[in-house]
Amino acid sequence: MEQGPAGGSAATPAANATAATTATAGGTGGLLLPLSESEQQRYSELFSRCCPPPEAAAGGSSVGELFRASQLPPDTLHQITEVCGAKRAGYFGPAQFYIALKLIAAAQSGFPVRIESIKNELPLPRFMALKNDSEVRYGTPAELQGVKFQVPHATLEKNSYKRTDEGDKQEPTSPPMSPICSPPASPSTYQRIPLSYGYGKSRSGLEQQRGASYEVRHSTHQQDGPSSGNYGVKPVLAGSALNRSLSVEREQQESSSHYSDDPWRITEEQRDYYINQFRSLQPDLNSFISGSVAKNFFTKSKLPIPELSHIWELSDVDCDGALTLPEFCAAFHLVVARKNGYQLPETLPETLLPEYLQAASLKPVHDCALFDSYSESLAGSQQTRDFSRTEKTSTEEVPDNSTLLQDGKKDDGQALKVSTALKTIPKEFQHLTVKTAAQESNALKARPRSRSYSSTSIEDAMKKGEEPPTPPPRPQKSHSRASSLDLNKIFQQNTQAMRSGWLPPPPPALPPRPSVSQTEQPSEVELHPQMNRAPSQTEENSAAKKEVVLAQPPSKPARRKLRTEAQGLETPELSPTINVTSSLPAAKPHLPVQKQSSKQKRAIQTAIRKNKEANAVLARLNSELQQQLKEVHKERIALETQLEQLRPVTVL
């Protein structure tokens, strides 16, 4: 146990210690607690931490946290509180506090909680993790938020000067004060280090920072072999982007953590940090990070692979092997939380859902439920051809169709209503479309990567547009990896094929509705016909026909199944939106939603213009994608035959 008070702070602890002993003597009615030098220092440290200097008594909550950090059972802690006299006095004065600490030490050494035990020579009480950590971990989420946020930042800063172990004490040198915790478990050490660093660096930001002492402790820990080793891990997590985002973090550090009581809520600084990290991996914020890239990135955090695997499972909600920005934020947040000792939840907390995160970043006007269904529809929409439309329509739909969504009916009538509702696009939705665009691009993840680029361009074009038709919902399991020859790919291709196959049947002149009755996935296809499919129709036809024929039987059940899955919800709304778009130019909406009738007309006209532009772009995109689809399909067939020939019995 390192002793020796820090140079600067030595005086105060010593002074406090002396005062403490006397106070102790008085407080316990004559019980003279012999406090050794180290104990005095330690206790005064802890006491000052728990209660700001001017006050005479330690705050109950911070004391409670500290006690919990000692990892004693609650009964013992209650006992200790009683014995030390805090219960009687009603507060934790210095005397009570010191007695309590002594009792904690006794309890940890296995002695019963009695006044007598503390008369013995006892080691310092051990508190799990640094005080900082304990407070962070068990304290208010606000702190935790701040800490979690700090972790990467701290490491970032540290990164610049200490990439390796031991080494350099950037902090005020001063001989290390006695560490707050005696040997903690190594995992906690690892967690502690970043946290403590975070605290040290974010001192200004966080309320409870005590300045020099913390940094000293940090340096202390740095000296520890394992800790420094562990520390080295944290900077790796930030990776190359650390240096780049250093400045960002600095400013972020200023703002202190806040947020209520939800450790799964991402604060603004954290979000900004995550976004920067995302940028370092993928410059396009609306696109996604591929699985391998993300894997390398998160592996740097040195979390065990099963945990990373679980984090991925939680955060990749659409199961496509890639992380969009909100998914990435959620994953990063989970990693940070895990590092700080939080157990991973079994299911993704509501505040980490992608739609929630996107909504939050957009100054959501709607409640989360809306976005849940909304994102559902977005995720469902596979056909990105009609990007813009999807964006708008889906956005629009969200509020109007939330109830419809719940029903999950593929009701044309409803779709019609929805579509009309779409036409009225309240101004507030417009900003949502931006995010929708992002989500749309996310929805495209399953597609070949090249699509993302076109999608973003489309999004830009579409941003102003209103009431874009929603793309058809995409099959739930979409695998972007060409190597995967499993049936999902077949389904996906088939569904795509089916969709494109439907293009010819409903020519642009046809109202969107009819397609619904044709197949299970009518709406998706309708989009395309209306969107000037003429040029690409022929090639799509050929491609679609071939694929349709090939995949007809299996795809039908597959599609049906896909339908019944989450997609079911999306289809109805999506189709309606598509229908809406198509009917838009045709007829004026006879909306049940006539809230913004005046705005509607203006909006509709603008939308029509924008949509036409979008149409052209989407048509081009569609043809390209069809080509890709054909090629991929051919590849697949070739590979399958090869597989059959070469390896009749394979392991995997």
Add this chain to the structure above:
Amino acid sequence: QNYPLYIRSVPTENELKFHYTVHTSLDVVDEKISAMGKALVDQRELYLGLLYPTEDYKVYGYVTNSKVKFVMVVDSSNTALRDNEIRSMFRKLHNSYTDIMCNPFYNPGDRIHSRAFEHVVNSMMMQVC
């Protein structure tokens, strides 16, 4: 090497016996695969062939395009289980499996520890039993 990626039985008393059954049925599955020839591997195969004399249970097999085999052993006394249900169960399994494959931290060939997968399997088995 047909090592199991995941194995689970609900009534756990005769677990070892079920493991053995599954293993022996792998041979039959392989046989069926090779018999397919050049045709595309059928999505699912109703595998009613193996009826153990004393125990009277049915073994169903299912093979994916990437030659991952799913084997399901059900009690014959449970006549409520129809072919469709078996198929849908296999489909669900297949979907869960593909979700696992999406996870970049999962190495193909590893044992499956995914909680989502286990959840799906558990719910399916609870449904049946």
